[in-house]
Amino acid sequence: MVQHYLSGNEAIVEGAIRAGCRYYAGYPITPSTEIMERISVRFSEIGGVFIQMEDEIAAICSVIGASWAGAKALTATSGPGFSLMQEGIGYAAMTETPIVVVDVQRAGPSTGQATRVASGDVMQAKWGSSGDYQVIAVCPWSVQEAYEQTINAFNLAEKYRVPVILLTEEAIGHLRERMDVVNDIEIFNHKKKRSTDLFGTEERDVCPPMPTFGEGEKVLVTGSTHDGYGFRRTDDPIVQDQLVSRLNEKIINNSEKIIDYDNYYLEDAKVVIISYGFTARSSLFAVEALRAEGEKIGMLRLKTLWPFPDSLKKHIGANANVLFVPEMNKGQVAGEIRKYVSCQVVTFTQTNGEVIYPDIIIEQLRRYL
Amino acid sequence: MPRDMRQYLRPGITSTPFCPGCGHGILMGLILRAIHQLELNMDEMLFVSGIGCAAWIPSPHFNADTLHILHGRAIPAATGAKLFNPKLRVMVISGDGDLADIGGNHLIHAARRNIDLTVICASNMVYSMTGGQASSTTSVGAFTQTTTQGNPYQPLDLCRLVIAAGAKYAARYSVTQPLALITAIKKALHINGFCFIEVLSPCPTQFGRHNQLNTPVDMIKNLMEKCITKNRANKSSSEELKGKIITGEFTNGAS
Numbered sequence: 297m298v299q300h301y302l303s304g305n306e307a308i309v310e311g312a313i314r315a316g317c318r319y320y321a322g323y324p325i326t327p328s329t330e331i332m333e334r335i336s337v338r339f340s341e342i343g344g345v346f347i348q349m350e351d352e353i354a355a356i357c358s359v360i361g362a363s364w365a366g367a368k369a370l371t372a373t374s375g376p377g378f379s380l381m382q383e384g385i386g387y388a389a390m391t392e393t394p395i396v397v398v399d400v401q402r403a404g405p406s407t408g409q410a411t412r413v414a415s416g417d418v419m420q421a422k423w424g425s426s427g428d429y430q431v432i433a434v435c436p437w438s439v440q441e442a443y444e445q446t447i448n449a450f451n452l453a454e455k456y457r458v459p460v461i462l463l464t465e466e467a468i469g470h471l472r473e474r475m476d477v478v479n480d481i482e483i484f485n486h487k488k489k490r491s492t493d494l495f496g497t498e499e500r501d502v503c504p505p506m507p508t509f510g511e512g513e514k515v516l517v518t519g520s521t522h523d524g525y526g527f528r529r530t531d532d533p534i535v536q537d538q539l540v541s542r543l544n545e546k547i548i549n550n551s552e553k554i555i556d557y558d559n560y561y562l563e564d565a566k567v568v569i570i571s572y573g574f575t576a577r578s579s580l581f582a583v584e585a586l587r588a589e590g591e592k593i594g595m596l597r598l599k600t601l602w603p604f605p606d607s608l609k610k611h612i613g614a615n616a617n618v619l620f621v622p623e624m625n626k627g628q629v630a631g632e633i634r635k636y637v638s639c640q641v642v643t644f645t646q647t648n649g650e651v652i653y654p655d656i657i658i659e660q661l662r663r664y665l
Numbered sequence: 666m667p668r669d670m671r672q673y674l675r676p677g678i679t680s681t682p683f684c685p686g687c688g689h690g691i692l693m694g695l696i697l698r699a700i701h702q703l704e705l706n707m708d709e710m711l712f713v714s715g716i717g718c719a720a721w722i723p724s725p726h727f728n729a730d731t732l733h734i735l736h737g738r739a740i741p742a743a744t745g746a747k748l749f750n751p752k753l754r755v756m757v758i759s760g761d762g763d764l765a766d767i768g769g770n771h772l773i774h775a776a777r778r779n780i781d782l783t784v785i786c787a788s789n790m791v792y793s794m795t796g797g798q799a800s801s802t803t804s805v806g807a808f809t810q811t812t813t814q815g816n817p818y819q820p821l822d823l824c825r826l827v828i829a830a831g832a833k834y835a836a837r838y839s840v841t842q843p844l845a846l847i848t849a850i851k852k853a854l855h856i857n858g859f860c861f862i863e864v865l866s867p868c869p870t871q872f873g874r875h876n877q878l879n880t881p882v883d884m885i886k887n888l889m890e891k892c893i894t895k896n897r898a899n900k901s902s903s904e905e906l907k908g909k910i911i912t913g914e915f916t917n918g919a920s
Contacts, residue, residue, distance in 0.1 A: 319749050321741075345748045350774040354741035357734060361713070361745030364732060365753065369745070387735050509730040509746055510753045512708035514675065516725050518733035527725055528733075 300475045304442040304468040305330035305372075307475050308398055309338055311446030312370050316483055317396070318344040319367035321358040323351055323377060326410040327466040328400035331372040352377040356384030356397065363393050364517060366508040368450055372398035374466075376407060378417055379424070385459050386425025387519045389543060392495060392506070394453035394486060396446070398462045400469040403649040412649030413466040415573055415624040421461045422602045428540055430547035432554055433461040433602035437576045439473045444481075445599070451484040452554060456546060457503050463601055465624070467574040467651050495524050495539070503546050547603055556599040557611055561587060565594030567664050568616045570608065570633060572598040574651055575622050581654035582661060591665050601629065606636045618642060618664045622652050673697045673707060675728045682721055686873075686881025688840040688866030692787055693722045695843055696758070699850035711755045713743040715768060717794050719760035719787035719866075737767030740775045743782050751781070754854070761788035761802040761863075765821055769801070772823075776830035776859045783853045784861045786823060789868035797871030804908075808875045823863045824915045833858030835915045839865035839892045841885055842912060849914065865892065865910065 302310065308331055312320075320339065322332040332348065339346045345362070349355040352373050359369040373381060378399045388395050401417045403409035421433045432452050436445040442464060449460040487505035494504055494515065504524075507513035516526030521536045529535040547554070560580060562568065571579035576597045583595045596611050612619065619637060621630040622644040630643040644660050646652050674697075681690040700707070712723035716736035724733035730753075734742045739757045747755045757764075764772055764786045775782060791809055792798040798811040802823065806815040824835040834856050836849040846864065853860035867873065867884035878884045895913030898906060 319745065321745060347744070347748060349741060349744075350770050353738060354744075354771055354774070357738040357741035358745030358748075360734065361732065361742035361747075362749040363745075364730075365711075365746040365749040367745075367749045369749075383735055384738070509711050509732075510709060510750050513730065514707075514728055515730045516675075516733075517731065518724060519735060520733065 297479070298477045300477065301472060302439055302475050303330065303470055303472045304436070304439045304464060305400065305470070306334050307439045307443040308372070308446045308462065308464070309334040310477070311443040312396070312450065313338060313342065314481065315368060315447045315450035316485070317368045317370045317450060319359065319362040319369040320344065320371065321347050321349050321355040321362070321369070322371050323349055323355050323373065325374045325377045327402055327469050328372045328374045328398060330469070331398060331400070352380040353384065356381040356395070359395050360384060360388055360393050363395050364509050364515070368394070368454070370396045370398070372400065374400045374402045375404045375417060378420060382420070382424035385431065386427065386429060388459040389425070389429035389431060390519045391517050392457035392504070392543070393459070394457050394506070395459050396449045396453055396462060397459060398464065401463065401465045403647070409649045411466070413574065413624060413651055414647065414649065415465055415575070415628070416647070417463065418601055418625060418628040421463050428544060430544050431459050431461055431602055432456065432547065432600070433463045434599060435463045435572045435601050436468060437573055437597065439468070439471055439475045442468055443475055443477070447481055447483070451482065454484045454486040455503065456550065457486060457506055458547060461602070463573070465574050495522055495526055551603040552607070554600060554603060555605045555607070557605060557608070558597040558599060559594070559611060560597065561594035562596065562611065562613045564592050564615055565613055566592045566615050567618045567620060567661065568612045569593070569595040569620045569622065569657070570598065570629070571595060571622060572601060572629065575624060578652050578654045578657055579622060582657040585654065585658055586661060586665070593661065593665070598629070604632050608633065609637050620644065620661060620664065622657055622660070624652060670697055670701060673700060673728055675725055678726050681726070683718065684870040686867060686869035686884065687718070688789065689719055689722055689787055691840040691843065692785070692864050692866055693726065695840070695846050696722070696785065696850055699847045699854065702847070703851055703854055705754065705854070709752060709754050711743070711746055711753045713739045713746070713755060713757045715739040715759040715763035717760040717763045717792070718789070719758060720763060722758045722787065737763055738771065739763065740768060740771040740782070740784065744775060744780050747780060747782060755782050756854070757782055757784040758787065760793070761786055761790060762792045762800040765823055766801045772827065773830045776827040776832040776861065779831055779833060779858045781857055782859055783850070784859070785850070786861065786863045787866045788823070788863050789866045789872060790820070791868055791872040793868050793871040797875065807872070809872070824861065827859070827861045828916050831859070832861050832916065834860040835862070836913065837863040837865070837910070837915070838912050839888045839910070840867070841889045841892065
């Protein structure tokens with residue numbers, strides 16, 4: 297095990313390299329820029345391809361091109377740049393192109409506050425592009441987890457041939473803390489079986505193998521509706537329905553394997569905080585402070601945001617009667633939670649560009665204890 | 666198409682998807698002839714296209730890796746594939762709306778970076794697939810679905826644009842100049858660096874019939890009248906050059 301002292305953005309770079317990422321295209325935007333800066337240096341040391349493109353649209357499209365050329369490819373951005381990338385994310389979902397997109401969230405909407413924190417892109421990560429598709433979004437709460445979740449993001453992208461979004465926040469990106477690198481980390485590489493059926497079969501939740509350009513496979517890739525061989529079928533209702541259904545079901549039907557939680561003091565908890573990202577740090581502080589006072593309070597930390605952890609009801613315990621959801625947005629995750637639980641869901645939302653401090657959470661929670 | 670050219674077409678492809686009188690089918694044949702004459706291995710080639718009629722020239726017809734990507738983004742996608750695997754010989758084939766309008770910024774920057782791509786812009790001077798709206802290459806006064814009083818804007822000179830940005834090779838020919846076009850495509854494939862060819866291609870369906878060019882033959886004749894070689898243009902007065910399209914090579918990257 298090797299110890300490092302890094303920022304979240306730097307840890308993302310190290311995680312990507314560990315996962316086998318050797319292509320990066322990006323465009324400067326605060327607060328994600330350190331990722332691009334560090335990876336440009338690291339790739340020059342280890343032999344990866346780095347390019348600074350003319351905008352975020354070019355960045356994501358070149359990442360898609362590199363992915364089909366055989367790369368594990370990464371781009372990173374923040375709010376407004378993430379908006380520009382949405383069409384590319386939809387294309388990657390439609391063509392089942394494994395890519396990883398980092399969104400270091402800042403206060404929006406629009407240009408907003410470039411150097412301040414928010415979690416306002418949770419819904420954009422899921423619904424930003426046109427049509428019905430699925431992505432996977434993971435959400436780290438520490439520098440350590442920024443590293444681990446970046447590796448996880450590449451593994452998931454490879455496993456399910458899907459764009460994976462590392463949905464982090466300015467506060468994690470710029471946070472510096474200890475990070476341990478362990479030796480045995482599982483790295484997954486997509487199946488490359490030579491095949492003509494590149495875009496799925498009638499088996500709906502199966503992820504087909506993916507060939508690489510330049511190996512004589514005569515690969516046919518299109519963002520238009522296509523059959524299993526990649527031929528455009530733009531007026532066939534059956535092909536359209538099968539493709540869209542499979543793109544969704546290959547993720548939804550595997551959501552148990554994709555979704556990850558962390559539990560804290562849930563056995564007897566009557567009030568449960570559901571938290572994610574940086575806010576979960578304050579939430580855990582609040583839980584432990586109130587536990588010390590004898591309150592029956594616990595926390596469920598969401599490590600995956602998309603597909604939405606709809607099985608959270610199983611984890612919150614039988615005694616929970618209030619779910620408290622503090623968020624640096626106007627309740628984007630709380631709204632999702634309400635779809636899946638019947639107990640009271642209380643939100644605390646803060647969109648002032650600052651992190652939510654533990655004492656605010658404690659103060660809010662006292663009303664329900 | 667001669668029988669020995671069939672190897673360049675994806676099995677099952679028997680016809681082009683283009684309208685009668687469209688120039689894109691001619692261009693398709695010329696590109697394949699250039700590849701054939703250079704004896705290139707299609708297994709090492711990648712064709713990238715955006716959205717529009719011209720983007721269907723390679724996808725799905727060419728028997729090679731083809732990436733049919735988002736509208737305007739063929740060049741960035743080609744850049745990613747080329748940079749990660751420099752052994753790939755990457756050709757971008759797309760239309761004027763795709764490469765010059767929505768993708769214009771990428772065109773400039775790929776030329777500036779001198780990425781080793783062969784970019785073929787099949788320019789019919791109109792948005793054909795969406796029903797015939799004006800593009801950035803539509804000539805002044807032309808009638809389209811969005812310029813019913815005549816186009817008020819100057820068209821872009823794409824060759825001058827990419828040369829100014831740093832392209833190693835730029836050429837403009839019409840599909841009515843097939844031999845010169847094959848030579849230009851071969852040159853562009855041979856030169857190491859950013860090469861650009863603007864190919865003027867008639868669109869009788871969405872352009873001609875709104876501009877007093879009622880048949881495909883009228884459009885071809887009109888292109889032949891309009892196109893004038895660089896050498897002839899050098900000897901012509903500005904009055905004589907009015908409404909003409911200068912064809913030829915605009916920079917020599919053969920060094």
